[in-house]
Amino acid sequence: MLAQAPQSVDLPSIESNGNGSGSFDEMATMYGGRMKTIIIVLYKYRLSLFKMQKPSNVRVFVVTPPRLLADETGIDVIYQVETPVGDQDLSPLLQKTRELAQTFSTTQVRVVAFEQTLQHPLAKMRYEMDIEGFTHEQLDVLSRIREASQLTRRGGIATPKQLSFSGSCRPASWMESLPGQIGGFPLYVRPASGSADAGKSIVGVTRLVSEDDLRMWIRRIYSACSPSSDWVLEECYEDGLDFVVMCTAISGLVYCISTVDYDRTMFESISTGKPYAIQAYSIDQTRDMMPGLESFVNQTTKALFANNYSGALFIRGFYKGHNDIFLLGVELQPSSETIRSLIAMPKESPGWESIALMSFFATDASEFDFDCTSFNAVINVPSTEGILMHQTMIAKRRTSLMRVAWRVAEGAEIKDSDGIDGNVVQIFMSNSDNGRMAEEIKDVVSRLDIPIDRNTLNERAAACRKQLSRLGAAREFVRSCTTTD
Incomplete structure (x- = not known):
C-alpha cells in the first residue's frame, strides 16, 4: 500500500515556472x-x-x-x-x-x-x-526477440521460424534450406534490418506463395540490389488475428487491439488496399473474445524478464486459437497513432501514457479495470496510388456511434499504404452490443465507395490540380471529419 501524506501537514507549494x-x-x-x-x-x-x-x-x-x-x-x-x-x-x-x-x-x-x-x-x-x-540489457532483449528465439522458447513461447541469408550465397542453398527450417510456403521475405509486421511497416516486405515466386524474387534482387545484402525468410501466419496487447507490471493485460477478420491478415489487407477493421478489447472483453491470450501475455513477460519489469509493454503477436498464439515483438510504446486512438476511445479510459504512468504508483490490478461498457473499433481504408477525387458522405448506422476522419484531402496525390496509419479514411465506431457493431462494420465496408483515380500520370495530376483551382478557392478545401448529420 502506498503511504499517504499526513493530513495535518501542509504541502509546500510547487511553482510552475521552475524557480521553487x-x-x-x-x-x-x-x-x-x-x-x-x-x-x-x-x-x-x-x-x-x-x-x-x-x-x-x-x-x-x-x-x-x-x-x-x-x-x-x-x-x-x-x-x-x-x-x-x-x-x-x-x-x-x-x-x-x-x-x-x-x-x-x-x-x-x-x-x-x-x-x-x-x-x-x-x-x-x-x-x-x-x-x-528498463536497462540497456532489457532494451536489447526487446529488439532481438525475433533473431534470438531461444529467449522465448525456453519459456514455451512460439515465434516465427526464420532463415537468414546473404545475397552473396548461392540461391540453390536457400531453396534446399527452406523445408527443414521454415517448412514451406507461404512466407515473408524482408531485409534483415526491416520488419514483416504490417502494424509497423510493410516497406520492403514481400509475401511469397510458391517456389516460382521465390525464384522470381531472387532474380529481381540480383538485378536491383547489392549482392551482399542480408535478408530474412520468415514463416507466414494465416487464418488468425493480428494483435497488440498493452500490459503493465502490476496488472498484466490492460487492453488488446486486434483485427476482427480471420480470413485476411492485416498485411494482406494493407498490401492489397482492402478495408479492414481493428477492435479494442478491455480485460474482461479479451477474456471472452480471445481466450488464452491473457495467460500468453503473463507467460511472455515472465520468459523475457525473469527479474520483473516496471512500466508498460506492448506485445505484438498472432492469434489462431487459445493454444495457438505466436509472439512477433515487444515494444515500450505503441507503434502507430491508430493504436493510441483506440486505447483512448472508451470514455472511461485514460490515454496509454496515463496508464503507463499509473503503473508506477498503482497499488493493485483493480486500478486498471476501467469498467468499459462499450466495444470500440476502427475501419481502416488503406491508401492506394492515385488521386482522391472526392471525400464521399458515409452514412451513420442505426445503433453505433460513428466518427469519420478523412486523412487525405480532395485532389491530393496519394501513394500505396506502407502501414496501419496509411489510410484514405478511418471510421471509428462504438457500440454496447458487439454483435450489432460487427454487422454494421460489415455493412459500412460493403457500401464504401471512395473515388480514387488510379490511372494517374504526372500530366493527369497537373490537370486535376488545375481543375480544382478553377473552383475559385484560394486553397484546397479539406474536410478532416464528415458524416451525414
Whole structure:
C-alpha cells in the first residue's frame, strides 16, 4: 500500500515556472522515501495526461522543448528546455533530467519517456544513477526477440521460424534450406534490418506463395540490389488475428487491439488496399473474445524478464486459437497513432501514457479495470496510388456511434499504404452490443465507395490540380471529419 501524506501537514507549494528549488528540497526532506517522483522527458512527442488520477504522494515533472504539451492536467512542474534546431543533441534535456533526479534522490524516482529516441540515453542514466527502470540489457532483449528465439522458447513461447541469408550465397542453398527450417510456403521475405509486421511497416516486405515466386524474387534482387545484402525468410501466419496487447507490471493485460477478420491478415489487407477493421478489447472483453491470450501475455513477460519489469509493454503477436498464439515483438510504446486512438476511445479510459504512468504508483490490478461498457473499433481504408477525387458522405448506422476522419484531402496525390496509419479514411465506431457493431462494420465496408483515380500520370495530376483551382478557392478545401448529420 502506498503511504499517504499526513493530513495535518501542509504541502509546500510547487511553482510552475521552475524557480521553487527551495520548496522542492523541503518536500523531498519532509516525505523522504514515501514520496514518488516521476520525471517525464519529451523530445518530439506531443503529450496529454488527460483523465490521469494520481495520489497525493506522487509528483509529476516534465522536461520538454516548447509546445509539446497538449494538456497540462496532472502535471506539477514543467521545465521548458530549448534543444538545438534540426539536431539530435539531447544533452540539454538529459542534463535537466539528471539535475531533477539528483534533487529528489531521497524519494522514489522514475524517469519515463514515450519515444524510442530517448529510451537508450535514459537507460544509461538509470544505470549510472541507480534508478529503477528498463536497462540497456532489457532494451536489447526487446529488439532481438525475433533473431534470438531461444529467449522465448525456453519459456514455451512460439515465434516465427526464420532463415537468414546473404545475397552473396548461392540461391540453390536457400531453396534446399527452406523445408527443414521454415517448412514451406507461404512466407515473408524482408531485409534483415526491416520488419514483416504490417502494424509497423510493410516497406520492403514481400509475401511469397510458391517456389516460382521465390525464384522470381531472387532474380529481381540480383538485378536491383547489392549482392551482399542480408535478408530474412520468415514463416507466414494465416487464418488468425493480428494483435497488440498493452500490459503493465502490476496488472498484466490492460487492453488488446486486434483485427476482427480471420480470413485476411492485416498485411494482406494493407498490401492489397482492402478495408479492414481493428477492435479494442478491455480485460474482461479479451477474456471472452480471445481466450488464452491473457495467460500468453503473463507467460511472455515472465520468459523475457525473469527479474520483473516496471512500466508498460506492448506485445505484438498472432492469434489462431487459445493454444495457438505466436509472439512477433515487444515494444515500450505503441507503434502507430491508430493504436493510441483506440486505447483512448472508451470514455472511461485514460490515454496509454496515463496508464503507463499509473503503473508506477498503482497499488493493485483493480486500478486498471476501467469498467468499459462499450466495444470500440476502427475501419481502416488503406491508401492506394492515385488521386482522391472526392471525400464521399458515409452514412451513420442505426445503433453505433460513428466518427469519420478523412486523412487525405480532395485532389491530393496519394501513394500505396506502407502501414496501419496509411489510410484514405478511418471510421471509428462504438457500440454496447458487439454483435450489432460487427454487422454494421460489415455493412459500412460493403457500401464504401471512395473515388480514387488510379490511372494517374504526372500530366493527369497537373490537370486535376488545375481543375480544382478553377473552383475559385484560394486553397484546397479539406474536410478532416464528415458524416451525414
